[in-house]
Ligand SMILES: Nc1ncnc2c1ncn2[C@@H]1O[C@H](COP(=O)(O)OP(=O)(O)OP(=O)(O)O)[C@@H](O)[C@H]1O
């Protein structure tokens with residue numbers, strides 16, 4: 518078969534590649550004598566470029582699942598692999614690299630550094646990744662424009678609105694061009710109109726750059742914007758809907 522005929526098949530395979538594999542994962546927290554089972558034998562696979570929302574009642578394990586996928590915490594049982602690499606086999610150094618360059622995090626409370634302006638907050642992950650200055654400058658400008666904050670670049674977090682701070686946090690999460698973006702109730706501290714716009718911005722940027730995005734939300738109307746919706750309850754995935 519001529520090589521050009523093979524191409525579409527291989528690119529389709531690449532698109533359908535499993536990027537995140539969660540296998541029989543359990544996680545409990547001990548509170549004195551009491552053990553709280555936060556995740557109960559969860560298994561799920563997410564394709565590269567997938568846009569997935571997670572909804573479910575408070576305490577159902579959404580943050581726990583996101584933290585485990587994001588290598589911010591360790592499983593008790595089971596396995597998680599990102600891009601074919603089992604997290605349990607990675608060294609601390611490899612995990613740091615994963616957290617810094619492969620995954621971008623956006624949290625509910627923004628987690629921006631208060632003493633430095635928007636521009637410097639966005640630059641920080643690139644400094645940690647030792648990106649050259651010229652490259653950092655270009656990327657900062659591109660990201661500030663993408664989130665519509667170029668004219669606010671000198672503002673410190675307390676000189677920005679909640680929505681603007683969250684947009685800086687999104688730009689910061691995208692700074693090292695991560696393959697995977699994890700967002701935990703990033704609209705929780707925003708009014709619904711602003712929250713709507715922020716999620717849509719994150720969806721648009723993720724799709725445009727072919728990133729995998731997992732976001733947790735309490736808002737069903739936002740959840741259905743994903744290609745796939747997971748409903749969690751009591752540490753389990755009860756429903757798994759695909760839009761297509
Ligand atoms: N660090 C911790 N120590 C003890 N228990 C914890 C800890 N973190 C979470 N839990 C418990 O684990 C369960 C799952 O918590 P998790 O934060 O994952 O829920 P959630 O679905 O994100 O809830 P919410 O919508 O309120 O953010 C809850 O019962 C919670 O009390």
Ligand SMILES: [Mg+2]
Pocket residue numbers: 579580581701
């Ligand atoms: Mg949570």
